[in-house]
Amino acid sequence: MELDPVFLSRIQFAFVISFHIIFPAFTIGLAAWLATLEGTRLATGNPVYRRVFDFWLKVFALSFGMGVVSGIVMAFQFGTNWSVLAERTGPIQGPLLGYEGFTAFLLEATFFGVMLLGRDRAPPWFYFLSCCMVSVGTMLSSFWILCNNSWMQVPLGHAIVEGRFVPVDWWSIVTGPIVRVRWPHMLLAAFLTTGMSIIATGAWYILRGRQPAEARVMLHWGLSLVAAIIPIQMFFGHVTGLYVLNYQPAKFAAIEARWLTQQPASEVLIAIPDPWAERNLLAIEVPKLGSFIASGNWDAKEVGLEAYPTEDRPPVVIPFFGFRLMVGMGLIMLAVSWFGLWLRWRGKLDDTRWFLWVAFLSFPTGFIAVLAGWFTAEVGRQPWVVYGLLRTKDAVTPSLATADVLFSLLAYIAVYAVIYAFGFHYIYRLLRDGPPAAEQGPGDSSLARVPAVAMQEAPSVGAE
């Protein structure tokens, strides 16, 4: 790995998109959570939902702003650093990403203003509708992004004319078999991320004896949501694994750290893959299980990385650990949510302090799972940027010099360090302070300055 424009551009892309994805992953779920809260409040008239809503709305506004700001950066990355990719796949990726920008703006920007400013001016039904539209907007955004990425993972519906990818079947590009699996997988991941954050926040307040009514709403709803979603997510994760096996067998072998073709194949539970010697150190394996997982048959033959020329193999270490990290986080979510619901059923949830601590400390599980999953998917796609058709090293901007990318990468790191340090700090302060006490006066200063927030959120673009 020498420091060349390709390697540095990859690091840069990984850096800016990793910082970006945590905000959409959070806000997609938050938007749905806010719409649900508002709907429940309309139906029940219970003011506690309004207080929970107002509190999370502030968190949402700030996170959304951070997501928009980092998303604008994403919109330029394809052009600045991957201009060959942009030029060749622009006829397909351009409209998909363009629609992301357009739809996101259309729904989020217009209705988001109502959500932040319109509480006193809009009729309740319209306010609720705006919340729903913002939620729909965030989901549609993620749809276009997943469309685009799924096309890069498994290109279909195109023809190659003079080296350029030309769309011939939009329907299959937009509703292909891959995006049908991966979009729900991402949506559920976003819901889980938010769910775990809400659980952790509620647990935090109960531990500190603050706002118990609001904290219980967060904790109970979060636990129920995560407990219900996690099995569905595991199913979609399984189906996603099947598409990888069918369409990207080399990636599948990398995730399994399967260097040699085996019959029957064992399953490597954990190991330290050694890519130089092409073997696993300290491996714990289960015989035959690998065949069963991949083929549903205990004796099937499973392809190893040796079947592929060296230049077509993905790296192993990141997909292998990324996948296991993601699954591990899923298991933690499963354990926390189901055990928490059992405690609640027994009426012991509020008093089981060790569990509340565990729930609080599970705050980042969703974020880690999202990042680990995306790293598995994207690094596992290598050495291709458009799978099987365009190599990453051929997609980089030809006029770039190493010094350019080194400079821009360091500059991104410096700027993000400042912006994100403060952004995280402000979000932390919001979360720490929690909703105002139940008998709040009208002078909730944070909402009074919402106009400034509102104005920041509108131009959503790029990879949400």
Place this chain on the structure above:
Amino acid sequence: MATEPSTLALFWAAVIAVAIVLYVILDGFDLGVGILFGTTRDKALRNEMMDAISPFWDGNETWLVVIGASLFAAFPVVYAVFLPAFYIPVLLLLFGLIFRGVAFEFRYRGSARGLWDLGFFLGSTVVAFVQGAAVGAMIRGIPVVDGQYSGGRFEWLAPLPVFTGIGLVVGYALLGAGWLVLKCEGELREWARLRVPRLAAAALVVIALSAIATIADRDKVVDAVFLGRTWGLIFPAIGVLAMLGVFAGALRRRDGWPFAMTVLFFLSSFATLAMLFWPYMIPYSITVGSAAAPEASLSFLFWGAGLFVLPVIAVYTIAVYWFFRGKMRKPSTGY
């Protein structure tokens, strides 16, 4: 090279042209206010300046999103050449937009206000400069080989782009001053009105320098077909008249004139550049016709974004300006 643009390609080129004009005028005034923001230390004036643009600036930047999205979708070659050609300026543009954007939110959160105020001013200035520098670099022409940028890294720091960059900083500041005169009353209006003629004079000086630099670079502009369209000289003439209107408006204390005349000046400048560049999208190597994406892409985009989304954005923009029309009510916020 002689590829004739299809109707859809012309439609999207027109969308991008309109979006650029709207962006330059709309984000121009709030960038300009950001530039002026850094020239005073008076807290009350600064807060009032923020208030004068905070309902609008996000929607204004949306047009940049429309430009970028339409360009990538409808003219991917242009997107793929333009961004690498301005690798470092684009980086600075993004950082400028980031610091500017978060300033609206972060400066009211207690800590590090000085940092966010500085970021707001510098961010606005840098964004204006690199956009202007890009115009200058385009006048000099952008070298392309095999559909990819083939020029150097610092072409945008040649004399002409530096002049046009400074020119746009001054021009946006003028637009911003005009906006403040239009929207504000009392002290801030007087403060801004005092600056209108100075900024207009500075703009004229920089434009003259740019013209000289263009003549010095004339061997690079040789492919421009501007000289064959002498009737196009009407646009620079309108620009000069508009500048006179700016001075007159400031002297005769007409609150709407400086802004309206500066807008007219920007329109005539854009038309002048369009005369210079047409039919090139990347001067002087890639035409609108040769850069267009396949019809399948253009029509996919047209039936959703063109027919539905763009009108809604336009209506939304008009609604916001209508809602906040007239003089700004004071005190709008109690920071």
